[in-house]
Amino acid sequence: DTGVSQDPRHKITKRGQNVTFRCDPISEHNRLYWYRQTLGQGPEFLTYFQNEAQLEKSRLLSDRFSAERPKGSFSTLEIQRTEQGDSAMYLCASSSASGTNTDNEQFFGPGTRLTVL
Amino acid sequence: KNQVEQSPQSLIILEGKNCTLQCNYTVSPFSNLRWYKQDTGRGPVSLTIMTFSENTKSNGRYTATLDADTKQSSLHITASQLSDSASYICVVSARDSSYKLIFGSGTRLLVRP
Numbered sequence: 001d002t003g004v005s006q007d008p009r010h011k012i013t014k015r016g017q018n019v020t021f022r023c024d025p026i027s028e029h030n031r032l033y034w035y036r037q038t039l040g041q042g043p044e045f046l047t048y049f050q051n052e053a054q055l056e057k058s059r060l061l062s063d064r065f066s067a068e069r070p071k072g073s074f075s076t077l078e079i080q081r082t083e084q085g086d087s088a089m090y091l092c093a094s095s096s097a098s099g100t101n102t103d104n105e106q107f108f109g110p111g112t113r114l115t116v117l
Numbered sequence: 118k119n120q121v122e123q124s125p126q127s128l129i130i131l132e133g134k135n136c137t138l139q140c141n142y143t144v145s146p147f148s149n150l151r152w153y154k155q156d157t158g159r160g161p162v163s164l165t166i167m168t169f170s171e172n173t174k175s176n177g178r179y180t181a182t183l184d185a186d187t188k189q190s191s192l193h194i195t196a197s198q199l200s201d202s203a204s205y206i207c208v209v210s211a212r213d214s215s216y217k218l219i220f221g222s223g224t225r226l227l228v229r230p
Binding site: 004042 | 151160161216217220225
Protein backbone atom coordinates (compact mmCIF):
# COMPACT_ATOMS: atom_id res chain seq x y z
CA ASP A 1 0.00 0.00 0.00
CA THR A 2 1.58 3.27 -1.12
CA GLY A 3 -0.92 5.65 0.49
CA VAL A 4 -0.63 7.67 3.69
CA SER A 5 -0.74 5.48 6.77
CA GLN A 6 -1.43 6.40 10.38
CA ASP A 7 -0.94 4.51 13.58
CA PRO A 8 -2.77 3.77 15.76
CA ARG A 9 -6.20 3.94 14.16
CA HIS A 10 -7.88 4.28 17.54
CA LYS A 11 -6.60 5.43 20.90
CA ILE A 12 -8.48 5.59 24.19
CA THR A 13 -6.70 7.29 27.04
CA LYS A 14 -7.43 8.79 30.41
CA ARG A 15 -7.35 12.51 30.98
CA GLY A 16 -3.87 13.69 31.86
CA GLN A 17 -2.02 10.98 29.97
CA ASN A 18 0.31 11.64 27.04
CA VAL A 19 -0.35 10.16 23.61
CA THR A 20 1.70 9.99 20.43
CA PHE A 21 0.48 9.37 16.91
CA ARG A 22 2.51 8.45 13.89
CA CYS A 23 2.04 9.31 10.23
CA ASP A 24 3.88 7.79 7.29
CA PRO A 25 3.35 9.91 4.17
CA ILE A 26 3.53 8.82 0.55
CA SER A 27 7.24 8.21 0.08
CA GLU A 28 8.00 10.83 -2.57
CA HIS A 29 5.98 13.58 -0.86
CA ASN A 30 7.97 16.26 0.89
CA ARG A 31 5.05 18.08 2.50
CA LEU A 32 3.18 16.67 5.48
CA TYR A 33 0.14 18.11 7.26
CA TRP A 34 -1.74 17.44 10.46
CA TYR A 35 -5.43 18.21 10.87
CA ARG A 36 -7.97 17.74 13.63
CA GLN A 37 -11.57 16.86 12.90
CA THR A 38 -14.39 16.84 15.42
CA LEU A 39 -17.73 15.15 14.85
CA GLY A 40 -19.83 16.78 12.16
CA GLN A 41 -17.16 19.29 11.21
CA GLY A 42 -14.58 19.55 8.49
CA PRO A 43 -10.90 19.08 9.32
CA GLU A 44 -9.02 22.02 10.83
CA PHE A 45 -5.41 22.73 9.97
CA LEU A 46 -2.92 22.17 12.80
CA THR A 47 0.55 22.28 11.28
CA TYR A 48 2.62 21.43 8.26
CA PHE A 49 6.14 20.40 7.37
CA GLN A 50 8.20 20.79 4.28
CA ASN A 51 10.81 18.08 4.57
CA GLU A 52 11.93 18.22 8.22
CA ALA A 53 11.09 21.90 8.73
CA GLN A 54 7.87 22.80 10.53
CA LEU A 55 6.77 25.86 8.58
CA GLU A 56 3.51 26.80 10.20
CA LYS A 57 1.54 26.05 13.32
CA SER A 58 -2.10 26.91 13.87
CA ARG A 59 -3.27 28.76 16.94
CA LEU A 60 -5.26 25.58 17.61
CA LEU A 61 -1.97 23.88 18.44
CA SER A 62 -1.58 24.67 22.13
CA ASP A 63 1.69 24.18 23.97
CA ARG A 64 0.53 20.70 24.94
CA PHE A 65 0.83 19.67 21.30
CA SER A 66 4.11 19.03 19.53
CA ALA A 67 4.81 17.64 16.10
CA GLU A 68 8.07 16.44 14.66
CA ARG A 69 9.37 15.15 11.39
CA PRO A 70 12.98 14.44 12.25
CA LYS A 71 14.22 12.95 9.00
CA GLY A 72 11.75 14.46 6.62
CA SER A 73 9.86 11.19 6.26
CA PHE A 74 7.42 10.04 8.96
CA SER A 75 5.98 12.45 11.49
CA THR A 76 4.75 12.18 15.06
CA LEU A 77 2.13 14.25 16.85
CA GLU A 78 2.29 14.19 20.63
CA ILE A 79 -0.35 15.49 22.98
CA GLN A 80 0.71 15.95 26.58
CA ARG A 81 -1.65 16.02 29.56
CA THR A 82 -4.65 15.15 27.40
CA GLU A 83 -8.00 16.80 28.07
CA GLN A 84 -11.47 15.62 27.14
CA GLY A 85 -11.63 18.41 24.57
CA ASP A 86 -8.77 16.75 22.69
CA SER A 87 -11.10 13.92 21.67
CA ALA A 88 -11.21 14.06 17.88
CA MET A 89 -10.00 12.43 14.70
CA TYR A 90 -6.41 13.42 13.90
CA LEU A 91 -5.74 13.31 10.18
CA CYS A 92 -2.43 13.37 8.40
CA ALA A 93 -1.99 14.30 4.76
CA SER A 94 0.93 14.58 2.39
CA SER A 95 1.66 16.28 -0.90
CA SER A 96 4.52 17.08 -3.18
CA ALA A 97 5.52 20.72 -3.48
CA SER A 98 5.37 21.89 -7.06
CA GLY A 99 4.85 24.99 -9.11
CA THR A 100 1.17 24.45 -9.82
CA ASN A 101 -1.60 24.61 -7.28
CA THR A 102 -3.43 21.61 -8.67
CA ASP A 103 -0.34 19.46 -8.30
CA ASN A 104 -0.26 20.25 -4.61
CA GLU A 105 -3.11 17.84 -3.97
CA GLN A 106 -3.14 16.53 -0.44
CA PHE A 107 -3.66 12.83 0.11
CA PHE A 108 -5.13 11.91 3.46
CA GLY A 109 -4.49 9.01 5.75
CA PRO A 110 -7.29 7.10 7.51
CA GLY A 111 -6.87 9.12 10.69
CA THR A 112 -6.36 8.31 14.36
CA ARG A 113 -9.48 8.58 16.47
CA LEU A 114 -8.61 9.76 19.97
CA THR A 115 -11.01 9.37 22.87
CA VAL A 116 -10.05 10.98 26.17
CA LEU A 117 -12.02 9.64 29.13
CA LYS B 118 -12.24 35.82 7.32
CA ASN B 119 -11.79 32.91 4.91
CA GLN B 120 -14.78 30.64 5.22
CA VAL B 121 -16.48 27.80 3.37
CA GLU B 122 -20.14 27.09 3.93
CA GLN B 123 -22.06 24.09 2.67
CA SER B 124 -25.69 23.19 2.30
CA PRO B 125 -27.64 21.21 3.06
CA GLN B 126 -26.12 19.89 6.26
CA SER B 127 -27.59 16.47 5.56
CA LEU B 128 -29.56 14.84 2.78
CA ILE B 129 -31.42 11.57 2.33
CA ILE B 130 -32.21 10.31 -1.17
CA LEU B 131 -33.36 7.07 -2.74
CA GLU B 132 -30.95 4.91 -4.67
CA GLY B 133 -30.87 5.86 -8.33
CA LYS B 134 -31.88 9.48 -7.76
CA ASN B 135 -29.74 12.53 -8.47
CA CYS B 136 -28.76 15.19 -5.99
CA THR B 137 -26.87 18.47 -5.86
CA LEU B 138 -24.78 19.77 -2.98
CA GLN B 139 -23.90 23.45 -2.58
CA CYS B 140 -20.81 25.31 -1.44
CA ASN B 141 -20.26 29.04 -0.92
CA TYR B 142 -16.89 30.47 -0.03
CA THR B 143 -15.31 33.78 0.90
CA VAL B 144 -11.68 32.71 0.47
CA SER B 145 -9.51 35.36 -1.17
CA PRO B 146 -7.35 35.42 -3.19
CA PHE B 147 -8.82 32.23 -4.57
CA SER B 148 -6.53 29.43 -5.72
CA ASN B 149 -8.59 26.29 -6.21
CA LEU B 150 -11.61 24.40 -4.97
CA ARG B 151 -11.81 20.70 -4.25
CA TRP B 152 -14.61 18.34 -3.40
CA TYR B 153 -13.71 15.46 -1.11
CA LYS B 154 -15.68 12.36 -0.17
CA GLN B 155 -15.23 11.11 3.37
CA ASP B 156 -16.58 7.76 4.44
CA THR B 157 -17.30 7.35 8.15
CA GLY B 158 -14.10 6.78 10.09
CA ARG B 159 -11.90 7.38 7.05
CA GLY B 160 -9.80 10.20 5.69
CA PRO B 161 -11.16 12.40 2.89
CA VAL B 162 -10.59 11.31 -0.71
CA SER B 163 -10.41 13.89 -3.48
CA LEU B 164 -13.15 13.78 -6.13
CA THR B 165 -12.48 16.90 -8.20
CA ILE B 166 -10.27 19.96 -8.20
CA MET B 167 -10.92 23.19 -10.09
CA THR B 168 -8.91 26.34 -10.56
CA PHE B 169 -10.20 29.84 -11.26
CA SER B 170 -10.42 29.26 -15.02
CA GLU B 171 -12.39 26.00 -14.82
CA ASN B 172 -16.15 26.02 -14.39
CA THR B 173 -16.92 22.31 -14.54
CA LYS B 174 -15.11 19.06 -13.81
CA SER B 175 -16.43 15.51 -13.92
CA ASN B 176 -15.30 12.32 -12.25
CA GLY B 177 -17.60 9.49 -13.23
CA ARG B 178 -21.04 10.15 -11.76
CA TYR B 179 -19.75 13.22 -9.93
CA THR B 180 -19.82 16.62 -11.66
CA ALA B 181 -18.57 19.75 -9.93
CA THR B 182 -19.25 23.30 -11.09
CA LEU B 183 -17.55 26.51 -10.10
CA ASP B 184 -18.70 30.11 -10.48
CA ALA B 185 -15.72 32.18 -9.37
CA ASP B 186 -17.67 35.43 -9.77
CA THR B 187 -20.36 34.48 -7.27
CA LYS B 188 -17.95 32.26 -5.28
CA GLN B 189 -20.23 29.27 -5.47
CA SER B 190 -19.69 25.65 -6.33
CA SER B 191 -21.94 22.63 -6.60
CA LEU B 192 -21.42 18.90 -6.69
CA HIS B 193 -23.96 16.91 -8.67
CA ILE B 194 -24.25 13.19 -8.13
CA THR B 195 -26.03 11.25 -10.86
CA ALA B 196 -27.80 7.91 -10.43
CA SER B 197 -26.85 7.60 -6.78
CA GLN B 198 -25.65 4.31 -5.33
CA LEU B 199 -25.66 3.02 -1.78
CA SER B 200 -21.88 3.45 -1.71
CA ASP B 201 -22.32 7.19 -2.24
CA SER B 202 -23.44 7.45 1.39
CA ALA B 203 -20.72 9.60 2.94
CA SER B 204 -19.86 13.17 3.86
CA TYR B 205 -18.97 15.45 0.97
CA ILE B 206 -16.64 18.26 1.90
CA CYS B 207 -15.95 21.40 -0.09
CA VAL B 208 -12.38 22.62 0.36
CA VAL B 209 -10.88 25.89 -0.84
CA SER B 210 -7.31 27.10 -0.81
CA ALA B 211 -6.03 30.65 -1.09
CA ARG B 212 -3.30 31.68 -3.51
CA ASP B 213 -1.12 33.16 -0.78
CA SER B 214 -1.20 29.96 1.29
CA SER B 215 -2.14 27.15 -1.05
CA TYR B 216 -0.90 24.52 1.37
CA LYS B 217 -3.54 25.50 3.94
CA LEU B 218 -6.88 24.01 3.00
CA ILE B 219 -10.06 25.62 4.29
CA PHE B 220 -12.74 23.01 4.80
CA GLY B 221 -16.48 23.31 4.89
CA SER B 222 -18.31 21.30 7.51
CA GLY B 223 -19.60 18.90 4.88
CA THR B 224 -22.92 17.54 3.68
CA ARG B 225 -23.80 14.14 5.06
CA LEU B 226 -25.49 12.14 2.32
CA LEU B 227 -27.47 8.98 2.99
CA VAL B 228 -28.61 6.91 0.02
CA ARG B 229 -31.41 4.51 0.87
CA PRO B 230 -32.43 1.43 -1.12
